[in-house]
Amino acid sequence: MTFDDLFISRALSRRSVLAQAGAAGAALLLGAGGARAASGVSGATPQTGGTLIAVLDPEPAGLIAGITISAPAVAVSSNLFDGLVEYDETFKPRPSLATSWETAPDGTAITFHLREGVTWHDGAPFTSADVQYSLMEVTKKTHPRGNAVFANLVAVETPDPLTAVLRFARPSPVVWAAFNGTETQILPKHLYEGTNPLANPWNVKPVGTGAFVFKEWIKGDRIVLERNPNYWDKGRPSLDRVVFRIIRDAASRAAALETGEAQYIPLNPVPLSDVQRLKSSKDLVVETRGFEGPAPMYFFDFNLRREPFGDIRVRQAFAHALNRQALADTVFYGLAKPATGPVPSYQAQFYTPDVPQYDFNIAKAEALLDAAGLKKGADGVRLRIDHVPAAYGEDYRRAGEFFRQALKRIGVEVTLRNFDLPTYVKIIFTEYDFDTHSAWYSAYPDPQIGVQRRFWSQAIKKGTPSSNASGVADPEIDAVIERIQTEGDVGKRNAQVRELQRLAQVKLPSITLLELTFFRVYSSRLSGIDFSPFGGYQSLKSVQVGS
Template sequence: MSSTRRDFIIRTVVAGTATLPFAAEVFAQSGSGRNLVVNVAPEPSALAIVNGLPNQIVNANIFDGLVTYDSNYKLVPQLAERWETSADGLSITFHLRKGVRWHDGKPFTSADVAFSALEVVKKTSALGANAFAAIKSVDTPDEHTAILRLSFAAPVVWSYLHGQQFNIVPRHIYAGSDPLNNPRNANPLGTGPYKFKEWVRGSHITLVRNPDYWDKDKPYFETLTFKIIPDAGAREAALESGEILYSPHSPVPLSSARRLSKSKDLVVDTKGWEGLVKVFFFDFNLKKKVFQDVRVRRAFAHAIDRQAIANIAWFGFAKPSRGPIPPEQKQHFNPEAPDYAFDPKKAEALLDEAGLRRGADGVRLRINHVNHTFGEEYRRAGDLIKQQLKQVGVEVELINYDTATQLRKLFTDRDFDTSAIDYASGLDPQIGVIRRFWSQSIKDGVPWSNGSNYASKETDAVIQGIVDSRDPAERKKLIDRLQVLVQQDVPSISLVNINLVRIFSSKLQGVDQRPLGALSGLGDVSLAS
């Protein structure tokens, strides 16, 4: 974790909170008979195959991956006990745990790994198809050995082997079906610490302890109940009362999260999401002549106060961005890339130099700005950007669309001057970042691609090198260079890094603190004695 990270865990006493009978029952139970009540919002669309944070928050308890990651993004065993890579990087051999069974009692084997990689991930997930593009086959010489055969050495493969990206599903259930539409996606079979019991739509999802789990001392709880509470106010009340003991996915408005952080009974933090930090960008439409001058783009970067956006729009639950890759991705972040300090005087000088002088009314330039519409914090950010740019003589018309219209205007019609949008950084730049800056990603109708229309031969060459690189050290140099280039060219301004917020009872122990902890299940969580 970055040493500059704020510590959001603040605890003081909140008086007068009533405890619901349901919560009292939870704490009155003893041993492994306890029920852990968790909030998931919005309601998942599926519990297997289909990614999406609500889906993954639940299915992390049902499925294990080949590997997982420690706090330094190093691989640690899960269903694979050990592995080795060939000298040429074209084969990765996984040695699987013996005695692992699916929740229906059938044995987990290498055939499940091969099927899940080739027939599920590569064929049903755009991100997975990208990450696993190099995998041409999976050999299964025996039930406990799976050998990934690669057409070229591809470090990006390792970023997608975590269980919440690479769902290993039972071949005997999914073979011969359309994986995305298999009915077992709503009634899944996994190998993880908890087994599916029921899903009452609009109410709750219940999982029960897997008595045959390979890690014999886990899990602690007898049942997990994921309550579906659509209303944020009701979620807030449930957390305060103790009805809900764990809520990992920004369950309440940030102003409420700040208030709840003062309770001795709750922990409010942004840990467990470092592997999925979102970067909030201010994009220029480079088809507009005025923004083809890099001095104008750099002026905007100096005119926008990113710290104010983090403090005011996100109530401190964000921090100023240093570029397209956040510092939390410490294995990829380049601290030497250019940065743009808040400096309105420098912004004005650059605008003057570019020929955009103030008129009699004090205005240099009039533009429209398409707000990101995913929440009130984004609207607050738009208001702040408008105020800040006005200080240097840029008059901004804010435009708020519904999501479908916003995406069409940005990625199909290209009908905007500037815009704001966030992108998940992902565990590897090849998955989460390069799509923003590769000219090959200027594709009409493809959301979250290269919306600024940025095209640079040098940047393209560096990106191609990242994709093609066989040498991790050389690839890291190219990733560092990419950050330098896009910070110099400023096709977009990286505004703030957004961490999702977790809220949970201070009586819980073992809550995962790793970078993907919020998506790593609750098998290690227990109640303090």
């Protein structure tokens, strides 16, 4: 069995678990519209051409998902860039920029045979040199997950323009979960070489190989993409144009869907309180499928560079003060469940519940703060801090208010600081100007991709979004993470993943709160919606607007 076959076998096993776990969530969210989507019938006659109006919130800071990591950036970027492979509904890789591949018997090399005749949107040919540059100079160096996923990648050889040979220090089956375009983007070497990728001006006017070509970005209003007439996948895209409108007001986003002004909104587009109402509409589909791959997890971070968060008793007190079930029920309207640790429970191969837990216990929280020397003053306050919620809409701001009220009960006064997405990214990942912050991250099918970056010291990458913002640098945690990256025996590696979960709960550099259920809403007149595990982030190249 080759190492890509090994990954596929493991992913298929995970997929069956995901399907069972997702059934309850789908039953909760999907009404008649969901049934139509599942059967592939849109209730309208598909047409080629036309314009799809989609909606984004928040507005991304950049449009290169491999550099400016954020969900809105991915939603746009996946239409502009292809990956070496795509994944079908069973996580099996299928051809994209690469038409075929072979893995060496010892697992230390993967040879990709690239598609002939592919051009960048500016007309330059796509070659193996682009693959080499992107993996070695961008993914490994700037991507928040890249140095973990591709830790063992030592070289990319280019024997000819259509062959790329990836050389690994040791077998790395995890990479087969990351070759798609939403995770590992291939960038044009001729526009990036010799520049700082994080500051390259092409990040806001991308040149890709994807089904759509960047046309314009009017900040605060819209991002316009047009059909790529030279796209290698003949007959696609079906649409002539995709317009991503920026609508910050949640009620206005819901209204745009209900009036037909917009036909597609990915990534939790409306307030969670509106979900039950929208799912009853015959004109709309509320869909949870397409997020099994990202596996969103919600967490509360401490800035370990600041006192008193170096004291574990303070961190434990916060964990005891936050009622995760109440957070799931009230802020997330039941579209979440308490997490036991950083790995999602439906990733059965890796998950373990046998780790320390922090029950909701105000008395215990206060005792821990007392023991840490943080006594209440005459005004009842023992500590004043700030908190920065993720800049992903009103639901996350309400979560910030939940934290403020919960921590007030133990004598911690919290000042909330809310920002737009570009400012949030700068504050959290460049300036590290926060006491605490809350956000969600994608765990992805393998913890080496999504989970490790939260806890690995080598994932502290100033200026890189979704990296290790807390600043945790624990030698014991680092050692486990590095064993996960290098262990070739599946059973031993899984044991190390379980040990990482234990250490994350014991040392508590960050509090994992919830497993989230994401959804998207779209018109029932659309067909060709991608239901693959990464479908919520995938290109809209197969979508058609019905008449």
